[in-house]
Amino acid sequence: MTARVVLGVSGASGALLALAVGEALVKVGAEIDLVVSSAAKLTFATEADAGALERLQGMAAHVHAIGNVGAAIASGSCPVTGMIIAPCSMRSLAAVAHGLDDNLLTRAASVQLKERRPLILMAREAPLTLAHLRNMTAVTEMGGIILPPVPAFYLKPQTAEEIAAQIGARAVDLLRLGPAQAQAWSP
Incomplete structure (x- = not known):
């Protein structure tokens, strides 16, 4: 059976991260169920090339x-394996932390x-306020995983795309859909 995964894209900076996860x-x-916020569409228009959002949708x-x-996907009876929000804005993080189900x-x-x-x-903000930290704690206590998009500098990436690809693979690896895709650290 094919894994079905929800990919949410919120309005934080990081359109490249959404593409890498996709x-x-x-x-x-x-099989991807994609949900893109209105703010994410603006982020794509600002950060990515003209066809990037259409490639993700494809x-x-x-x-x-x-x-x-x-x-x-708004129902628990829909058989999905899990969900990744990449990137995840602090607004979306707060809504999840407090159960504010005001959009899909x-x-x-x-x-x-x-x-x-x-x-x-994939919480995307810096520096963090106490509200951000508390929201991250709340989501973690409920069983969610906070994965800040931190580059694996030990791999000596040469491009932003390489950095995003490693982070995207790491996020997908957390779903345990098969063998690890992210490059492992090796001393």
Whole structure:
């Protein structure tokens, strides 16, 4: 059976991270349910080339409108393996931490938590306020995984794409869909 994974993209800086996660999911043969926030569309327009968002949408088996809280992925009966939000804005983090299911991205994240499925949030902000830290703690206590997109400098990446690819592979590896895709540290 093919793994079905929800990929949420919020408005934080990091369009390249969303693309890298999408590519890593395709590489492991996952079926992608994509939800992109309005702010994420603006981020793509600012940070990526003209066709980047369309390429990401092309990787998805299902593209859901952010306002469609009646989509299949808004229900725990929808058989998904887990969800990654890449990048995850502090607004989306706060909504997940406090159960504010006001759009499909945050509702789908809440579903993962209530169903005890993996939820990986690529929290993208610096520096962090106490509110951010408390929200990260709350999500972690509920079973979510906070994965800040920290580069693996020990791999000596040469491009931003290499950095994003490693981080994206690391996020997908946390879903345990198969053999690890991220390059391992080796002394």
